[in-house]
Amino acid sequence: ANIGIENAGINTLISEYNQAVINKDKLKNSAGANNPTVKLAESQVADLKANINRSLRTYTSQLEASLRQLENRNQKFAGRVSQIPKQERLFKAIQRQQKIKESLYLLLLQKREEAAINEAITEPSIKVVENALSGTNPISPKPNIVYAGAILGGLLIPFGILYLMFMFDTKLHGKEDITKVASNIPVIGEIPDLKKKKDVIFTDPNDRSALAESFRILSSNVDYILPIKNGEKGKVIYCTSTIKGEGKTFVSLNLSLALSSINKKVLLIGADLRNPQIHSHIREDKQKSGLSNYLHDVDHNWKDSLIRGFEKHPNHHIILSGSIPPNPAHLLTNGRFKKLIEEAKEDYDYVVVDTAPTILVTDTMLISQLADATIYLARANYTEKNLLKFSKELSESGKIKNMAYVINSVGASKSYGYGYNYGYNYGYGANT
Numbered sequence: 001a002n003i004g005i006e007n008a009g010i011n012t013l014i015s016e017y018n019q020a021v022i023n024k025d026k027l028k029n030s031a032g033a034n035n036p037t038v039k040l041a042e043s044q045v046a047d048l049k050a051n052i053n054r055s056l057r058t059y060t061s062q063l064e065a066s067l068r069q070l071e072n073r074n075q076k077f078a079g080r081v082s083q084i085p086k087q088e089r090l091f092k093a094i095q096r097q098q099k100i101k102e103s104l105y106l107l108l109l110q111k112r113e114e115a116a117i118n119e120a121i122t123e124p125s126i127k128v129v130e131n132a133l134s135g136t137n138p139i140s141p142k143p144n145i146v147y148a149g150a151i152l153g154g155l156l157i158p159f160g161i162l163y164l165m166f167m168f169d170t171k172l173h174g175k176e177d178i179t180k181v182a183s184n185i186p187v188i189g190e191i192p193d194l195k196k197k198k199d200v201i202f203t204d205p206n207d208r209s210a211l212a213e214s215f216r217i218l219s220s221n222v223d224y225i226l227p228i229k230n231g232e233k234g235k236v237i238y239c240t241s242t243i244k245g246e247g248k249t250f251v252s253l254n255l256s257l258a259l260s261s262i263n264k265k266v267l268l269i270g271a272d273l274r275n276p277q278i279h280s281h282i283r284e285d286k287q288k289s290g291l292s293n294y295l296h297d298v299d300h301n302w303k304d305s306l307i308r309g310f311e312k313h314p315n316h317h318i319i320l321s322g323s324i325p326p327n328p329a330h331l332l333t334n335g336r337f338k339k340l341i342e343e344a345k346e347d348y349d350y351v352v353v354d355t356a357p358t359i360l361v362t363d364t365m366l367i368s369q370l371a372d373a374t375i376y377l378a379r380a381n382y383t384e385k386n387l388l389k390f391s392k393e394l395s396e397s398g399k400i401k402n403m404a405y406v407i408n409s410v411g412a413s414k415s416y417g418y419g420y421n422y423g424y425n426y427g428y429g430a431n432t
Helices: 008-031 036-082 084-121 143-168 175-181 210-225 248-260 278-282 291-296 328-332 336-347 387-396
Strands: 187-192 235-241 266-270 316-319 350-354 373-379 403-410
Touching (some): 036 084, 175 387, 187 210, 235 248, 235 336, 248 350, 373 387, 387 403
Parallel strands (some): 235 350, 266 316, 266 350
16 A cells, blocks of 8 residues: 555555455464355455456556656647747847837937926027017008009010010111112012912913002003103113012013013013023023023024013013023123123013122123113012112112112002902903
């Protein structure tokens, strides 16, 4: 009973077994070995012993099962114990971060307290001596001043812009600009500005457009400046300008067609040997035989170069400039141009000559004395007003003979009503 077995049932069986052995020994000593009571006692001892053995085996099995369970738990705990260093490292890292944040929080908290204390003990540098007085109307801006400034600006700015525009405007615009500079030189025509660039040639003698009527008026005014001569010789009309692009070729061509439309024999000569342009209006080859060939070749007959460029103008002929020579001034002064003019005056009523610009070359001045009248072109919104002084000096010095101005590309408001459709005065009864 003292071997340390913790099973109470086995300990009870062992106590009963020990008591049974004692009883058996007592009966055997007193009754003998063959006594039935002894035999019964011996059988009880044997049964108790067998029971004890069975209980011990069962108890041993239970202990072994408990041992296995404990070993399994031991292994489980051993695995958890092996993870302790990793968990401790994580715990240390968390603890370190906690300490850092705690110290930072405490520092900021301390700074906030210090700032609050400094703010509490610092006196303000600004003090309100007296509260401001406010009104219903704003101090600034003042409406009256703003309105006055707006009205003044609205008046000054437009007038200032207009003043600058007029001050920097150096272009010729109309007849008034010419009369201010050269009042002694007449203005015999104003050609309206054509918005459409096609149908700019007076091809139809019966045309009633504003363009046609303007050139009819020009042809009539030219007759007034031409000198009265005895005999039936034709009259020579030059068309020139100060610079390139003022429309002298355009005017000379249409003027010759306007004269031809009233049954006059007209010859148009392209005397601008440096930059000829007549060929572009009649779709002829620029290198076609013309004036330069006649001036250069003494055997060339100028009548071989005549061109009839317009079917509806049978009395109209053209002599192109021909090939561009290297010495135009020399050719124009060799005497053959004068001979051409004299011969043409015998066959034609009017000889219209398209000459070179006067300010660029001297070609026109070299042959100017052969003209009966010189039409000097100025283009509105293109010709500089300062250039009018140059043309005035040419007329006053006699370098250009019998000069009169014609203004090209005049706006509709300054062209004496050219835009009001001339046709309504001339054919109103045709539909009745």
